[in-house]
Amino acid sequence: MSGKLWVVGTPIGNLSDFSPRAAQVLSSVDFIAAEDTRVTLRLLNHFGIKKPLVSYYEHNKRGRGGVICDRILAGEDCAIVSDAGMPAISDPGEDLVAQCASLGIEVVAVPGPSAVVTALAVSGLPTGRFTFEGFLSVNRRSRRQHLEEVKTERRTMVFYEAPHKLAATLQDMLDAWGDRRIVLARELTKIHEEIIRTTLSQAAQSYADGHAKGEFVLVIEGCAAEASEEAFSLEDAVQMARSYTDQGLSAAEASRRAAHETGLKKNDIYRSLL
């Protein structure tokens, strides 16, 4: 009988976020596929878990994926972990999960923290609808194309970025989209955690000298409706606000969000909603 693939989330900083279920699963599988075996070994040592590790990362995943699937098909249970957070989210694992799924292998989630959802939750920006954009490419052309593609995106957008590329990324975003609100979630769950709520122009200015340190998630307000092409009626906006009040928001907050998304006046929406 075939084994299973367990997709196990690990902390994005604070080791106390490692769940008892994650520890139990890592202790009970036959082997662990890890992005960097040295990083995972430190985690396992901390929690007193001993388990054979195989490496599974960007540059060996094609060949290694087949070997892992063969072992699972032969009856072994495997857990996949990345260096931090949920595997397969801007990390190795996506292909292994797809490969297992296509072979009919059962894939089981052991959810843990993920920087994208953690940053979004504390951003204070609308969370009802959002898009995850991952990392911008280092290739200038693909980068510009990506920024252009999402220029009129109205949902909140979440990007990952490395500290040494932050200054260039903020400037490129400002050039491509103009000014808007941004939240920089830095060193989440770690000692120097910081949630910086500012604007793209201010952020581009304050990080221009390239001094950024630590890990960052960028949560960026979607495009205001008047800048996008769609036109909304007051009725559309009120309906949108009503769906927000149904989700538990106050009438004022629901009207504010609907105003942002439709470009209509908040007070008009608020009055009609009431």
Ligand code: SAM
């Ligand atoms: N799989 C991971 C997850 O589920 O969050 C993401 C891995 S991705 C290779 C690494 C990026 O995630 C970093 O460059 C940063 O943008 C973000 N990140 C990871 N940990 C973070 C933290 N503690 N604080 C802020 N951003 C973090």
